[in-house]
Amino acid sequence: xxxxxxxxxxxxxxxCSISTPSKTHLGFNQKKQILFYNSGxxxxxxxxxxxxxxxxxxGDTLVIGLAADSGCGKSTFMRRLTSVFGGAAEPPKGGNxxxxxxxxxxxxxxxxxxxxxxxxxxxKEKGVTALDPRxxxxxxxxxQVKAMKEGKAVDKPIYNHVTGLLDPPELIKPPKxxxxxxxxxxxxxxxxxxxxxxxxxxxSNEVKFAWKIQRDMAExxxxxxxxxxxxxxxxxxxxxxxxxxxxxxxxxxxxxxxQLIPGxxxxxxxxxxxxxxxxxxxxxxxxxxxxxxxxxxxxCGRKLTCSYPGIKFTYGPESYFGHEVxxxxxxxxxxxxxxLIYVESHLSNLSTKxxxxxxxxxxxxxxxxxxxxxxxxxxTIVGLKIRDLYEQITASKAAAPLQATKA
Amino acid sequence: RTRxxxxxxxxxxxxxxxxxxxxxxxxxxxxxxxxxxxxAWDEVEELSAAASHARDRKKESDPLESFxxxxxxxxxxxxxxx
Numbered sequence: 001x002x003x004x005x006x007x008x009x010x011x012x013x014x015x016c017s018i019s020t021p022s023k024t025h026l027g028f029n030q031k032k033q034i035l036f037y038n039s040g041x042x043x044x045x046x047x048x049x050x051x052x053x054x055x056x057x058x059g060d061t062l063v064i065g066l067a068a069d070s071g072c073g074k075s076t077f078m079r080r081l082t083s084v085f086g087g088a089a090e091p092p093k094g095g096n097x098x099x100x101x102x103x104x105x106x107x108x109x110x111x112x113x114x115x116x117x118x119x120x121x122x123x124k125e126k127g128v129t130a131l132d133p134r135x136x137x138x139x140x141x142x143x144q145v146k147a148m149k150e151g152k153a154v155d156k157p158i159y160n161h162v163t164g165l166l167d168p169p170e171l172i173k174p175p176k177x178x179x180x181x182x183x184x185x186x187x188x189x190x191x192x193x194x195x196x197x198x199x200x201x202x203x204s205n206e207v208k209f210a211w212k213i214q215r216d217m218a219e220x221x222x223x224x225x226x227x228x229x230x231x232x233x234x235x236x237x238x239x240x241x242x243x244x245x246x247x248x249x250x251x252x253x254x255x256x257x258x259q260l261i262p263g264x265x266x267x268x269x270x271x272x273x274x275x276x277x278x279x280x281x282x283x284x285x286x287x288x289x290x291x292x293x294x295x296x297x298x299x300c301g302r303k304l305t306c307s308y309p310g311i312k313f314t315y316g317p318e319s320y321f322g323h324e325v326x327x328x329x330x331x332x333x334x335x336x337x338x339x340l341i342y343v344e345s346h347l348s349n350l351s352t353k354x355x356x357x358x359x360x361x362x363x364x365x366x367x368x369x370x371x372x373x374x375x376x377x378x379x380t381i382v383g384l385k386i387r388d389l390y391e392q393i394t395a396s397k398a399a400a401p402l403q404a405t406k407a
Numbered sequence: 408r409t410r411x412x413x414x415x416x417x418x419x420x421x422x423x424x425x426x427x428x429x430x431x432x433x434x435x436x437x438x439x440x441x442x443x444x445x446x447a448w449d450e451v452e453e454l455s456a457a458a459s460h461a462r463d464r465k466k467e468s469d470p471l472e473s474f475x476x477x478x479x480x481x482x483x484x485x486x487x488x489x
Contacts, residue, residue: 229435
């Protein structure tokens with residue numbers, strides 16, 4: 001039996017590669033050797049690594065789906081998520097400047113608008129919106145996501161949001177974590193079955209309206225009427241094709257108007273609910289004080305400064321589309337972000353690496369929208385949960401070949 | 408060194424948004440529940456989102472940071488880790 005020592009990153013098989021993590025934030029320890037055993041002439045990929053190096057073979061890419069309507073904070077969520085994994089997410093270098101893809105060390109985010117089968121003129125002629133399944137190529141979406149999950153690079157089209165045309169494709173290499181974000185990540189059953197984890201951002205109509213006013217009122221040509229008309233016109237398709245996807249999500253972040261101020265519809269103070277499905281493998285829902293109990297908690301007092309209208313947490317088991325779920329709710333907003341540590345210390349199962357990581361992540365991006373309320377808090381928590389999921393899946397895959405060689 | 412600049416200027420998109428709103432209002436005056444009307448307002452939404460993303464990107468750029476990307480060796484840009 002020959003023993004070969006590998007130092008550099010290289011491929012043995014077309015489908016396998018060894019990657020050296022450049023940073024330690026994912027918890028890998030830095031060792032400098034891997035042993036590969038040759039059985040006969042063929043080099044097998046059953047090498048026993050001391051697991052500092054990740055041996056990536058076909059099927060190692062983790063696929064995460066994020067569904068939300070346009071203008072509902074998908075990009076903020078994406079920036080929080082990629083930040084948990086470390087490193088900044090940037091568009092592919094030297095490619096199409098209007099590319100929707102974001103790439104970081106570990107994560108690649110692709111926008112599902114790139115799978116539009118009809119461009120802007122095509123949709124206008126046929127009288128369909130981008131929300132309509134007829135405007136999207138689910139066969140191509142399935143094929144390409146499947147290929148990337150199997151470790152193959154794909155030539156993905158680019159939908160140009162400025163011109164409304166389908167641009168020439170860009171090459172996307174399979175990342176460690178692939179996030180597909182857009183309107184329909186859970187619409188097609190074949191694509192849905194490829195997802196290792198799925199999230200739905202559910203923004204209530206009142207809040208959506210308030211957010212779009214904030215976003216668009218400065219815009220030329222926009223008025224209250226045009227914003228209202230745009231929401232109303234898209235509503236039938238949204239309710240028919242987008243909204244039903246939330247029943248398949250492993251985690252839903254629901255954003256509602258506050259209940260702390262009676263009759264408030266301004267959308268400034270928010271009641272945010274994190275709905276976590278029970279029984280999902282590698283995903284342990286967060287809980288407050290006591291798992292499975294129903295709890296209402298007002299942290300304001302001597303230890304946490306709150307101005308009007310204060311903060312209220314609620315936690316408890318519920319049923320969501322016939323699934324058993326745990327729901328953590330936060331109503332209100334923080335005045336001082338560093339005091340979030342007080343709340344963090346009462347939450348369990350956060351999948352943090354050290355005490356205070358949630359607070360640290362929130363402080364790191366205090367300028368992002370939602371940093372002083374439940375949207376930022378729950379997005380950060382979901383980010384940590386995804387990191388945990390990734391590490392557990394990677395560990396279980398590394399353990400499987402190890403056991404096979406022992407036997 | 409040349410640096411990649413976002414292709415579409417925000418002003419250009421803003422003009423498109425205003426145009427698309429006018430167009431949508433016209434389309435919907437004929438038949439407010441047609442697919443054409445929904446598609447026209449969907450275009451407005453898409454362009455508004457693109458405009459807002461372009462505005463965010465513009466806002467984020469710090470004049471010194473962007474200068475330093477091109478000229479990292481100048482006095483005001485040099486940083487040493489230790």
